[in-house]
Amino acid sequence: MTVTRFAPSPTGHLHLGHAHSALVGWHRARAESGRFLLRVEDIDPARCRPEFEAAILEDLGWLGLDWEQPVRRQSDHLADYQGALDRLRGLGVLYPCFCSRKDIAAAVSAPHGPEGPIYPGTCRALPAELARARQERGDPYALRLDVAKTQAMTGPLTFQDQREGAVVARPETLGDVVLARRDAPASYHLCVTVDDHLQGVTLVTRGVDLFHATHIHRLLQAILDLNVPTYLHHLLLTNAAGERLSKRDGAVAIQALRRAGRSAAEVRALAGFSD
Numbered sequence: 317m318t319v320t321r322f323a324p325s326p327t328g329h330l331h332l333g334h335a336h337s338a339l340v341g342w343h344r345a346r347a348e349s350g351r352f353l354l355r356v357e358d359i360d361p362a363r364c365r366p367e368f369e370a371a372i373l374e375d376l377g378w379l380g381l382d383w384e385q386p387v388r389r390q391s392d393h394l395a396d397y398q399g400a401l402d403r404l405r406g407l408g409v410l411y412p413c414f415c416s417r418k419d420i421a422a423a424v425s426a427p428h429g430p431e432g433p434i435y436p437g438t439c440r441a442l443p444a445e446l447a448r449a450r451q452e453r454g455d456p457y458a459l460r461l462d463v464a465k466t467q468a469m470t471g472p473l474t475f476q477d478q479r480e481g482a483v484v485a486r487p488e489t490l491g492d493v494v495l496a497r498r499d500a501p502a503s504y505h506l507c508v509t510v511d512d513h514l515q516g517v518t519l520v521t522r523g524v525d526l527f528h529a530t531h532i533h534r535l536l537q538a539i540l541d542l543n544v545p546t547y548l549h550h551l552l553l554t555n556a557a558g559e560r561l562s563k564r565d566g567a568v569a570i571q572a573l574r575r576a577g578r579s580a581a582e583v584r585a586l587a588g589f590s591d
């Protein structure tokens with residue numbers, strides 16, 4: 317059975333790009349007599365706010381979407397992410413990273429990947445005793461995935477994308493990603509992979525902006541022995557200037573459209589789904 321999901325981060329209001337994404341997943345579940353789930357990705361305490369969560373759910377309901385209860389809220393499931401981190405630590409594929417953003421930006425040799433500079437691996441080379449001493453001394457650190465070491469353990473991997481076909485996973489293009497941050501117990505990459513598995517998601521529908529992230533998720537699925545869903549990375553809606561819609565395009569917030577008197581059917585059409 318097809319199980320899809322929409323996984324908003326409550327860091328702002330829902331806009332047309334999000335509505336498009338939610339509708340893609342909802343329609344697929346409906347068309348295939350499947351299930352549609354909602355997950356609140358509120359793992360980042362500094363950026364997520366309960367009032368945004370409430371507003372997002374309100375807007376989705378107004379748009380005519382329905383979803384199963386209970387809604388999974390990541391902040392309620394920290395033990396699941398901790399369990400995954402413990403397994404990865406046991407496999408020897410995590411290392412503590414003490415670098416600040418500034419340190420990384422200053423590393424002139426840092427190669428660039430699709431999402432900016434790739435972590436140059438400075439702390440991967442730290443002698444274990446030194447890393448331990450710094451942890452014991454209370455220096456703040458993040459946990460990074462040693463991608464090359466993990467890949468050597470899993471071997472080559474592929475995933476299915478409904479637009480691209482079979483894709484060879486190249487997680488090295490994002491480098492040694494952070495899986496637990498200094499200021500948040502787990503990162504997007506870890507939580508999303510664990511949650512899609514635990515929620516039994518079979519088809520991950522999300523924007524093509526997250527295509528590179530999927531390569532890392534595939535690696536995490538292999539090393540953690542998790543289910544591998546099929547993916548549909550849909551194209552992003554653009555504004556009149558042909559640029560990707562973002563929260564900065566205040567006028568395309570669903571709330572603004574509602575206040576301007578647009579009907580739900582009109583907003584669905586603006587989000588790419590005419591009735």
Ligand code: GLU
Binds near residue numbers: 322324522
């Ligand atoms: N929470 C992510 C976002 O709002 C989406 C994650 C996903 O669909 O995998 O960008």
